[in-house]
Amino acid sequence: MSRPDAYIGKPIERLEDLRFLRGRGQYVDDLECAGALHAVVVRSAVAHGRIRSIDTAAARTLPGVHAVFTATDLGAKVPVIPVRSESQPSLDQAVQPVLAHGKVRYVGEPVAFVVAETAALAEDAADAVTVDIDPLRAVIDRAGAEAGDVLLFEHSATNTAGRFTGVRGDAAKAFAAAPYVRRERFRVQRYAPVPLETRGLLARWDAHAERLTLAGAAKVPFWVRSVLAAMMALPEQCVDVIETDIGGGFGARGEFFPEDFLVAFAARRLGRPVKWIEDRREHFLSTAHAREVDCELEIACRRDGVILALRGQAWTNAGAYIRPNVASAPRNIAQMGAGPYRIADLHMEVSVLLSNKTPTGSYRGPGRFEIDFCRERLIDLACADLGLDRAEMRRRNLLTDAEMPHALPIVLPHGKGGELDSGDYRVTFDRCLAEIRWDEKASLQGRLIDGRYHGLAIGCYVEGGAIGPRENARLVLDSEGMVTVYVGTSALGQGQETVFAQIAADALGIPIEHVKDVFHGSTTCVEEGFGSFGSRASVMGGCAIAAAAEKLKDSIREAAAARFGCPVSAIEIIEGMRAVRAGELQLPLHELAGRELAAEGTFAAEKRTYSYGAHAAHVAVDPRTGQVEVLEYVAVEDVGRILNPSTLHGQALGAIVQGLGGSLLEELIYDEHGQLLTASLASYLLPSMDDYPDIRAVALELYPSPLNPLGAKGGGEGGIIPVGGVIANAVACALGDLGVQPFELPLSPPRVWQLIEDARGSRRQAQRTAR
Amino acid sequence: MRTTLHVNGKLVEVDVEPRLTLADCLRHELRLTGTHVGCEHGVCGACTIIVDGQAVRSCLVLAVQADGASIQTVEGLAGGDALGPLQTAFRRHHGLQCGFCTPGMLMTAHALLQAEPEASEARIREVLSGNLCRCTGYVGIVKALLDARSAYARPHTREAR
Structure with missing residues (x-):
């Protein structure tokens, strides 16, 4: 009775686009909240120093100011933000307090938290806080x-x-x-993901119910809830962490930051909703670098x-x-x-x-990006x-293929290993060589054409994904015959709602239009969720949804068997889950239940999936300016099974361009005093539309993962992993005759120009010595 | 200060502080939250709207400076619930992921294609290079604009074909 997949594997147009394209997305700063106060963080202007005093008196007296909190207002023990994964006792010794006390350790560290009637008044008050720091x-x-x-x-x-x-x-x-x-x-x-939407939070405290709601979470809302509940001495079930639409994450956004506590604390203390929206300069100073x-x-x-x-x-x-x-x-x-x-x-x-x-x-x-760069450079050398x-x-x-599964090195101190699950890594490699026309272009390598040196390179990678331990989903069938999906993974712009609707529709054998909505991430969706990181969401969330679908069908059969008075095995679900049948007896589904039917599903995984692939680039380097132009860039990956070719393609292309930015443009530069010199989009250069016009990505589904019923592997990160090594090797290839060997990223024009100058200098030196 | 704006065809009057940006006025006074704020220093382009026919960064304009101006935001790009041709093309070519840059992209693109319905790929990349997107790598956005051009073609150019 199961039908072939009607949606999985097809480039289904995204469901979320309908709201985003009409300006109807609901990002955290779009949430309407009557009576909300606004918060601003006072941050350290000094990289390292002892706090002598924080004078908040002037700020407190300004109109519209409700509170100015410093560490001394947080009780005897200032909460610290715990390590989420792979901790060690020594790592735990260096965790961050939510507000600095005693010392400050970076420019941008929160030292006080101002709450006022409007954001503008809060900013005025923040300016009036005087922080006296003895610099170290x-x-x-x-x-x-x-x-x-x-x-x-x-x-x-x-x-x-x-x-x-x-x-x-x-x-x-x-x-x-x-x-x-x-x-x-x-x-x-050092550089950073720089999502286009800065972080933001909105906290509400219901004093009567003793209940906290924090909106603006991303990535790992359930973990944020457990940390927040512990810090605020509340039972977890009294804290709701809500995921709104998210303007990009890429790993940085959604971890527990000091503001996650501060906004919630202020809302509870003041008995009013409190909103905080990070500005771009704050983002560069306070959201995670990498x-x-x-x-x-x-x-x-x-x-x-x-x-x-x-x-x-x-x-x-x-x-x-x-x-x-x-x-x-x-x-x-x-x-x-x-x-x-x-x-x-x-x-x-x-x-x-x-x-x-x-x-x-x-x-x-x-x-993976970092070590891939080092290894691929070393292979070319x-x-x-x-x-x-x-x-x-x-x-x-x-x-x-014959060597799969292939054991990975053990990592100490935890002693965890793992294994590569499936694939033949030569296949994507050969395809990539063909796509870039490697043999045809071989004669271009190192050649000077119209004043620019041409170079070619290829590099390979594996991408770990589908990280456990598990994920949960809940499906609800309503009396109209429509299905609503709830899942514990988070959406950060990848198109989760569409992919999950495809999976649910195929698992249930229903038209995708009968998936009414997909809710994700928030702690209100399922009992326990794990979020989106490590290229896990589509596989883990998708398999949990497929498992829930099987249970939902079981529930339908059981209800029908009770109604018809026949064994469960005699029940057949027909007409795209519109009706049930047992022999001659037939009943539309909405008449069967007369109410909602719900089912939960779990998917657990101990091992990670490994997508793999190869990238190749053809570059031209202008020796007069150091400018590297990417003439052609090709990526080939095998992701086991393609769920939605369109969204997967988007992941690959977006990741490639982020990788090119990190390889050629972006750098967070500090001076010797620890001041960040690139804390705006005017000084931190991101790729724009005219930088890399010729990039292509090919996705294959040759070796499904044996680790999950979909056969799918994580696919969100492969596009970025090999880019640094490929670009650096292409530049080395182009400038081989000049003796240039890059060992450091980014290969920005000044760096490449300097490498050329240095190489010429040492050649001249060598010639002089030879004479 | 009392300020009069024509927003998406409607006349609205607001009483704003002189320091309020046009972006914040649209978002928080008029509740038109489709216009997004990504940097507040005129680089990212997420807040781009159309003011008197020109694509403008609404984070770099004070609301009071726009007194009397005619403003179009993403909410006014298509009538009712339907998607306009540019929006349809963005969806068809997967020209968006997280959607945060999208309203600014759409408004810049709309202004460009209205003025230059036959813009080349190079011209599109040049003009939209002032709008940052962190998700898509821009490929789908460029395809969407190329595809949507025909909907902006002037009558005489249509005949010429």
Whole structure:
């Protein structure tokens, strides 16, 4: 009785577009709330220092001001924001208080919280708060952090907050016996996701019911609820965390930030709704940064290009505090060095360093982007040393179908491993070579054409997805025969409502128009939800919905059997779930129930899915300006099963352009005092529509994941992971004759120009010495 | 200050502080929240609206400066509940994900295609380079504009075809 899929796999136009295109989205600042007060955060202007005093007297007397809170107003113990995943005791020692007390540790750290009748009055009052800080020397980079003469936390003897080590086989032994080794130092700059909508929150306190509602949550609302309830000494069931429409997340938005507590606290204390909307400068200073890492990576190969081992060390610059998911990047750097390649022995040690910069968090492809850049650069360098073809060497080392599942390195201290689930990594690679016309373009490599040097590169990746532990969904069939979906994952703009409607419609065998609505994320949707991160939402939420659909059909059959007085096995659901039948007896569904029928479903996963693919680029570099133009960029991925080709394509293209921004344009630059010099969109350059016109993405569904009934794999991050390595290798290829080898991102015009100048300088020096 | 605006064909009068931006006036005084605010310094383009026929960043204009002006926002882009041709093209070509930049994109695009219904891809990319999108990589947006051009074609150009 099951029908073939009518919707899964089709480019169904998005349901959410109907409101977004008409200006009817409901983002948090769009929520109407009578009587709401407005809050503004007073932030530290000093990167590192001891707070002498915070004078709020003048601010409190201004018209319309209801309160100015500092840490002393929060009770004997100022709440701290816990680590969400993969914590270690030493990481827990460096968590952030919701308001600074004693010391400030980064520019932008909240020191006071002003609440007034309007946002403008609150801003006026914030200006009237005087914060007197005795400055200390700021720790900016790895050298400063490791020197240890200036400590962020005096109770600790070090600025190293934690360590993750990836281990497989015996790297030391492999290196000792290897015929070829090369070690290089790499650096990825600090940059950030920069969603177009800044963060914002609206809290309401119902004193009568002792109930708190916080709107504006994203990504992990259920986790935010549990932290908030604990901080406010409320039972979890007295806190509702509501997900509104979200203007992009990419990993940063939705973790627990100080304001999540402050807005809720103020609403409860003042007995009025309180709204806070971050401005763009605040966003750059306070929402999580990402990526910054120094890495030393070493490769061991046979002379025929077979990779034997990888080892190295990395130092991530975590910023001033360990925020909830600071661990994903160092953890992935420790584990994922081998990427899609067959590398038997690996040892990678990653230190998490504290500095007086904005605390970091996750950004699409956390750690994977960084380590992919280092590894792919090193492979090209090894090819040059060994006289091997870059494509052939990669192909020789890519994992094949016969080697699946393939165990991943264990990550210490937690000892977790995992395995690559399915795929033949040569297939996407070969397709990518064909798409970019690699052989045809080979003659362009390093050539000077009309004043620009041309370069070509290809790189590979794997993308972990569908992270557990589980997800929950609830389906409700109403008396009209319409189905409403509730699910614990969050929507951040990916098109979840559409994809979930497709899955529900196919699982139930109903027209998609009979899916009345899809509600997601909020703690009011299901008992327990886990949210959207690690490319998990479509697979985990989708499989939970499919499971709920089976249970809903069971409930229908049971109700019909009771009504007809026949066994459940005799019941057939027919006509797109419009009616039930048992032999001659038939009944429209709405007459069967006469009320709602609901069912819940759960999908649990212990292992992650791994999508994989290859990207290739053709660039032209102008040696006079250092400008890199991306003439063509192609991505090929295998995601196991494509749920909606249109939304998947959108994920790939969007991620590629974010990766190009991170590889060529974006950088959060600090001065030696810890002042952020790029805290506006005028000084922080994001990709615009005329930067990268020629990008393409091809999605395949060759090797379904064996880990879930849909066969699907996470697909939101693959587009960004290999971009840094591909672009840097393409630039190195273009400028090979000049002797330029980039080891650091971004390859902005000034950096590329400087690399060219330096290379020319050392050539001249060498020529002089030779004479 | 009392200020008169013609918004989406309706005459409205508001009493605003001189420092209130036109974006905040539309959003919070008139409850037209389709116009979004992404940076408040004129770079991201999310707040773009059409003022007297020109695409304008409403975060860089004070409401009082717009006194007497004719304003079109995303809410006035199509009549009733139907999508207009530009909106339909955005949907067909997956020209949006989170939807936050979308109203500004639509209004900039509408102003461009009204003035230049035959704008080339290069021209479209040039003019819309002042509107940032973090989700789509812009590919679908460009396709949507190229597709929607025919709906803006002037009668004589239609005949020429």
